Amino acid sequence: MISYLEFEKPVATLDAKIAELRQTAAGGEVQIGAEISRLEQKSAELLRSTYAALTAWQKTQVARHPMRPHFVDYVRLMFEDFIPLGGDRLFGEDQAIVGGPARLGGRKVMLIGHEKGNDTASRIRHNFGMGKPEGYRKAIRLMELAGRFGLPVVTLVDTSGAFPGVEAEERGQAEAIARSTEACLALPVPMVAAIVGEGGSGGAVALASAERVLMLEHAVYSVISPEAGASILWRTADKAQEMAEAMKTTAQDLLALKVIDRIVPEPIGGAHRDPTATAASLSAAIGEELDAQIGKSAADLRAARAQRFLRIGDGA
Template sequence: MLTYLDFEKGLAELEGKAEELRALARQDPAMNIADEVAQLEQKAKTHLAEIYAKLSPWGKTQVARHPGRPHTLDYVEGLIEEFTPLAGDRVFGEDAAIISGLGRFRGRPVMVLGQEKGSDTQTRLHRNFGMARPEGYRKAVRLMEMADRFGLPVITFIDTPGAYPGKGAEERGQAEAIARSTEKCLEIGVPLIATVIGEGGSGGAVAFAAANHVVMLEHSIYSVISPEGCASILWKDSAKAQEAAAALRITAQDLYKLGVIDAVAPEPLGGAHRDKAAAVAAVGAAIDEGLARFRGFERGALRQQRREKFLAMGARGLE
């Protein structure tokens, strides 16, 4: 069953009425209500297009967090052939919030890293809602070093509210682990293509996204802090999250203008959760384009491109 967001109430009524009529027709095949169903479906489609054509930053935040949105495992399943998971940081243990392993992207061997939120209560608890602990970032460092050693491009999927802020994580060096992962992103001599597929939050996201080519899905978000966290700090009131979302410029469209990201991948009408296959295909095309852009680059040129990219960040939107 599709979960409707707060701003989709009118849409829910239209689609609900259409489904009721379809259910009546299934019970009594003699009923001729095809025209009425078609009219309702057209109204719903038009209303859906109108809603998503003018989404606010807060609306995009809600879409980015939609429980039915495809996660890293969906993209791995749809895009990566012969995927072989690799686990453990060789220091403390395994972090289930980070999906990692070797595979082939359109025939080319790659290393894959991604944050996984989970799709139901059990898997969300197992994956810690996509919030990695230090061992997750140290695992990422280990595997990026492996990819660098064997000349494998690195593909990352970002979908996290941020790194896990628990006591144990802090005791095991959370900040240092995030910094090391960010550093490793910047120093490897192979192409690194990052895609923000949902929520890109704080340093926990940057640790996977200091890349040669950063893509965001159309309705994903990417920010130094969540709108709620920003509102709590600035106004001491988390209810002002909508104002914070607008001020933070967290949308793919704003970040592209600022030069923080390199490309925006389109989503199906109504968001990635309405057509997962189309969303996976769009991300695959964006990754392929990013890899093609850096094919043939020497190690030093890849590092230099990242350096210049991050030093120039924001200048595009200030001119």
């Protein structure tokens, strides 16, 4: 059952009417099939027009939708033979960042990503996708393994940011994020990153410093959350909508600024309405990007990563 966002209330009202009519029609006493079809078409058109004109704040809400597909969903729908590897060999295991070898359409890859969880228990277990130092150090370990065995790296980014707790700072959060970013940039193998939900701050950059960065159509990517940014500038989170617009957090804005390289379309109404179709589009896009990197030397790949960061904002 779809959970409707605030701006989707007109669609929710129509869908509720359709459900009511279907229940009436199930009794067989009234023939209202034509009316149901008319309302279904109207609902689809309203959903299409709504999603064609989303604001940055509305896209943020879509990116955070509780039913939006997460890392485990993409593993199930896109990848084969995934073997999760745990621990950073320094402190412990962090379940906010998950990774291991897998296959994508027959290609051997090292898959790494954030997992937010999909219910209360799993969200707590995965710390809502907010990585701790040991999570980023695990990512570094997996990248080093990928380089050693010649496996391209694929990352799926979906985090509101790295965990800001005192214990994370005590264990070197900033250093771990910086080292993870450095590990991305130094990889001798191809790397493709995809922002599939929220791309928040250094917690996202640490897994997204690739030569090719993709973004789902309604994902967001920013240096800070709109609420936190508004709290800093205006001393109130009530200005989050304005902050989202000012920061240029959407895939469309970031493509124009050359922060990302490609937008992957989502089904009408967002990825949560059809995870299978979303995964198929994402799988095809990542596969194309990986295939385009075949045969490139380590030096060329590193130069491409450096160049993509140097050109950000060029001509904007």
